[in-house]
Amino acid sequence: VGSKSALELFEDAVASKNMERRRPKLAKGTRDYDPEQQTIREKAINTITNVFKQHGAVSIDTPVFELKETLTGKYGEDSKLIYDLSDQGGELLSLRYDLTVPFARYVALKNLASIKRFHIAKVYRRDQPQMNKGRYREFYQCDFDIAGPSGTMVAESEVLKVVCEILTQVGVGEFAVKINDRVLLDAMIEIAGIDSSMFKSVCSSIDKLDKEPWEKVRKELVVDKGVTEEAADIISKFVVLNGECWEMYEKLTKDGLFNESAKGKEALEKMKVLFGYLDALEITPRIRFDLSLARGLDYYTGLIYEAVTLDPDFKVGSIGGGGRYDGLVGMFSGKDIPAVGASIGIERVFTILEEKAKKAGKVRPTSTVVLVASVGKGMVAEKFKMCNELWKAGIAAETLYQDNPKPQKQLDYAFESGIPYIIWLGEDEIAGGEFKLKDIEKKEENTFKRETLIDT
């Protein structure tokens, strides 16, 4: 401390001025998680983690920052949203923008050929925050990937099972999972006679069909993108089709819609294999085969899917998605590592759970079962003895920290914290070895002996 630099002394001075001048602030687009929010989040993360573990997935973690060069060139235009660290001498570093690039870097560094892993962690984007819409600059992602060789639609089936299981167990209400295949979209473009160079452009229009009517999308295709009227008519036959898996399969086969494309027919037969597995996994009723689903086609190579809420109370849109992206995980490895992935829209799931909790009433941020309270003075040691017995039995217990808290204050504390039971200690109780356990909600009091505390 004796050797502060001029700069440091200056910083100290500025800091103390700032402290006088204003209350502390959070960085733009970030937020603290309060105990109530943490309770909801931790519970959801535990549920999700348990599903991943049920399916034999392992957990990995990577640093919050990577070498800048690891992220460079991976995000196209969105690269400008990457947070860079200051050049303080040494390497140029950036905060992770997602969990996929660090995962690919991890797979290359460890020289892995296959791994089934999940990763739930925060990522960082210098986006324009819209906090009322739940869009922050620091937010959680929740990724699950089965990387490595797979038979036809086998890994895909388990990924869909995991997504359905998570969304069911976490309690987001009714949902559906829309599925499609990149190859079916390729085939559709081919059948319509549109050049394959137009693929992404055409698909980005089609993907709007969940929000806009066909007429508007058609106009965009014809007027803005130069698709012929005839081609648009052919496309319209495909993209209006969606429904229950087997019905869709029967219809597409019967009508021979993909007959003109060999790869289309092949992809449709793979869908049949998938549906058989989804039946075995008992999730077919959740799945909708939707030929207008055309998301994230920069990297998907096979099955694509998106989970959406159906509960009219929680219109948050997509709550998960993913697909097969055979080129992505191997990007640093120089190896071909096929992979199917899922990304749970965990921030949206949190939002739904928070809204549900708000409707249901107060969330308890603690899990304390008993407040050990006192009547009279000098009872701290006795209260600690009682707490200690409860803790030893695995029962969460608290006592107030004042030397001699007033009974009313202790009652208020239990009430505000939602603690269901109070044990009252007084000189009589300690002398007699009999205590009163009060059930706050039921307003019942039971007397018990010290020896039988835990059974009570």
Place this chain on the structure above:
Amino acid sequence: VGSKSALELFEDAVASKNMERRRPKLAKGTRDYDPEQQTIREKAINTITNVFKQHGAVSIDTPVFELKETLTGKYGEDSKLIYDLSDQGGELLSLRYDLTVPFARYVALKNLASIKRFHIAKVYRRDQPQMNKGRYREFYQCDFDIAGPSGTMVAESEVLKVVCEILTQVGVGEFAVKINDRVLLDAMIEIAGIDSSMFKSVCSSIDKLDKEPWEKVRKELVVDKGVTEEAADIISKFVVLNGECWEMYEKLTKDGLFNESAKGKEALEKMKVLFGYLDALEITPRIRFDLSLARGLDYYTGLIYEAVTLDPDFKVGSIGGGGRYDGLVGMFSGKDIPAVGASIGIERVFTILEEKAKKAGKVRPTSTVVLVASVGKGMVAEKFKMCNELWKAGIAAETLYQDNPKPQKQLDYAFESGIPYIIWLGEDEIAGGEFKLKDIEKKEENTFKRETLIDT
């Protein structure tokens, strides 16, 4: 993608060159956590979290970066170790250096007068990494604080209980918690006739007594710091004393060592109160009253303590510490918020647990109980049906993703992953409704009917 800037195109080119040239690297001083490490860490974090919750603590989280001004002037010389983010337009930001300053900022922002919270999260320091010694630039901290009014030594007692409970449950082997009081150190300096301005300087020498003999420390005090021979002699009477709580109290009282200082006598009487509570909490045998303990005296105002391992196999030194710091939590609030805190040396705890696991053999990163395997072709749907039944019953199950994996390959997978049971499916089994469950370790096979799967 059509509108890449020249800079982005340049970055892409550099990135692809780099990718050809070399394998991806981690940022200096950081590391990935492998599935095995994650398994150990998650288990330890769960255990620790449960102890905090048993004591009614709430969990909070804060962003990984704060406004630079929030951190400025809080760490003295160590400020140079703070990671700053690049100025990309907007605010100046820094990565959090610890969890204490963000906690104080949180308390001020939420306008809290009291909170009992824990926070387990990563912090960032641009220190010289010593990875063989487990010193990284990204590492976990685990903080617990009881902020708000407390009777004499009441909150202190519960904090010590929590520390002992965590270190016991997490399984670091034998440990002790050394305690002392800032006020006793003040009194000692006063009794020795040393000016109070020398307090920190003298204490930093005394704190070395756990590693160096008194003669060396005495020389440092007299020669380097200008303490008189007489004063050093008085100090020596105090700092050699350590031992069991009550014995120390009896000795100090009988010898009247603090009699010349009113505040020293008062602090000693408070120690007596503490020891009574520690008895009630049954942790007195873990505690050593050590008058040479003099850590972190920049901010501690009362009780100080440090947990150390006693197991000769794991000489990692301090595995936790803390004390009362009444000025710290209120630093942004402009309010007086008394607080007692604990910081678990969680990275060192992880190191101990990893070494123990290494000695005990392989750590299983998955918790899969059953591998569902097949003999013959076209069994995927049947395997999925079996897995689905197991998952529904809460049993972690896996199956290989190949269409027709060879039996040996499936056996190898179960063996390498440490999966204890295999269920073999073949055409005969499916037709007959009877299956074989193999216990891999015991090399036992049991036959069971489909209906009784879960009971088996």
